[in-house]
Amino acid sequence: MTIIFLLDKLDIVKRLTYVMSITIKDVANKAGVSIATVSLILSNNERISTETKRRVLKAVKELDYHPSRSARRLVANVTGNIGFILTDDHFLKTEPFYTRIFLGTEFATRENEYYVLLATVDTNFKEGDSLPQFIQERSVDGIIIAGKVPNALINNLDKYHIPIVFVDYYPPKGDYSVVMIDNIKGGMSATQHLIEYNHRNIAFVGADIMHPSISYRLYGYKQALQNAGINIREEFINTEGTYPNRQCGYSAVKKLFERNKDITAVFACNDAMAIGVMQYCVDNGIKIPDDISLIGFDDVEADLLLNPSLTTIRVPKVEMGIEAMNLIVSVIKNKLCQSTKKIVVPVELIVRKSTMRIENIEL
Amino acid sequence: MTIIFLLDKLDIVKRLTYVMSITIKDVANKAGVSIATVSLILSNNERISTETKRRVLKAVKELDYHPSRSARRLVANVTGNIGFILTDDHFLKTEPFYTRIFLGTEFATRENEYYVLLATVDTNFKEGDSLPQFIQERSVDGIIIAGKVPNALINNLDKYHIPIVFVDYYPPKGDYSVVMIDNIKGGMSATQHLIEYNHRNIAFVGADIMHPSISYRLYGYKQALQNAGINIREEFINTEGTYPNRQCGYSAVKKLFERNKDITAVFACNDAMAIGVMQYCVDNGIKIPDDISLIGFDDVEADLLLNPSLTTIRVPKVEMGIEAMNLIVSVIKNKLCQSTKKIVVPVELIVRKSTMRIENIEL
């Protein structure tokens, strides 16, 4: 009696002070059962009587008990963490693209028992460079890699045999589970939209053609032209730059416009490059959409005061993060079945003010 | 002999496959000591002989042993995590300000034993809303709060008695440890720079005057004017908006310019608002710096193709993150000594092309 009273007293103290944490013992004491019973009930029911379960869950609630992660992980021999790796320039870039994907992984953790650890790596990661600390310490059960990363990083990572899922990129070699944008479809939709608006001389502004996303967008562009019976003119395509950002969009469209006077529309392989195109047009007195129609890709929704607002292909960024998280979890769970899985997320044409229907010149 | 041989064999297998993790036992076996000795050595020397230490550290290295975090945390009754909380709009905003601060905390973890867990909260967090999961589960030993967050969040958080450090913001009530920018000094430097360039009619573009950073920048502005013997003209100050972003900068400067024709320079309370000011000038044929000198604050280094480049006050964002991390760690360590600590990080004037010396009109 006295003992029970004291224990109850202790619970109250613990709860009020929040200084000592409530353990499974406290719950067991309060509910008058063994810790095994509590554990059984918490690891989602067994053959435990409804009445006991009720009492235990009541105690859990009243004590605001949360199992110790450290203890659970120790027993299960897991870390309970997922590593999220991307290059620093991707994390710090102006458009919140990868930050949204990261946020998606965060959201998805609410449904499973993982925490997400973020680490950036240098864009110029070399073979000998040190890996993120959580890799060295083997503190993650799986890794999500977002966006293009150096091959040297992937090679180093592979040695650890930690499950990896790629988002919005996959390396040239190897067979990995990935979450990808439907880039071909997006490239086609963008181009078809311009074709529907009667444009025939459509330029493609890209960069880094080795990037699978960009090459697929270009492929979609070509496909759409072919389907419409329009000749592909290589002089309308510029993919010279190495990194698809604003500066690069600016200089790419500069070259295209200086060499070709008959372009009426531009498909930029992402919004960043499209903004570069816009900037060039502003600087050169070219009116969008009156003189040139412009479509981007990504829908980065940047707080940009963009004028005119940019027609683009929307990419579900947060959803990609969620998918990546779910995928890495399933890869970890079914570790034996080594078959890799590809998830393709759909895109959507968002028509705003930067594209305009022109008169059909082919009458 | 056979046993030792087998154990050695096992080590090799473990290392090669990376599938079973190396434990303290493996190290102890390899070095021919007890696990207690290994532990002692790893928890930074005791009275262990140099020779034994050498052997053990050699084994640690050869096996690439990393102590299990879960086990360590379980024993120490700590979580080993720091929570990083900010509002979603801060995390997703165009300028990589808070992402840099976050990155700073990441960098700082390399020197201490913590991992950082990030969570965003809704900008309109209300009293009843649920807190980040790692708070509910008490999986963090401390919290870093970056940027302005709703008071309701802080109130809810306080109940958990988890140490908190604020960065770039602190709540109106309460006494917390904080890492702040030297906003007054920055506001003064910015204004002094314009005064040195012979500007006398200097406008202040701000918002959300309840934000301590902004009110201090304004205070610095006024201080500099007073020091120079220039009258403070309230009609040159606009702080009407609620959130200091581009749109708000645009509309604030619009009002200022429409009502005052004699303004020759603008001090925007941050770069985002300064960019809004730039946009307004472009749209209205006002040349920067010829017609108007413009200075911002933050130095967000956005990939913006800003033309002209923006004179601003540089804020050491990554360093602030590092400071915040070190501060929260010291708060956790010295939990008994409850004195709060304020760290003020210095700022620096960065002169670029958006400010210009004008003729001294007061001759």
Next chain:
DNA sequence: ATGAAAGCGCTAACAT
């Protein structure tokens, strides 16, 4: 200077 052993909170056999 080093080892034996208890115990952190939990899970999962194995008992009952």
Next chain:
DNA sequence: ATGTTAGCGCTTTCAT
């Protein structure tokens, strides 16, 4: 249906 108990990897007395 519920309890007993071993042990996950580590730290930390307490012995020796």
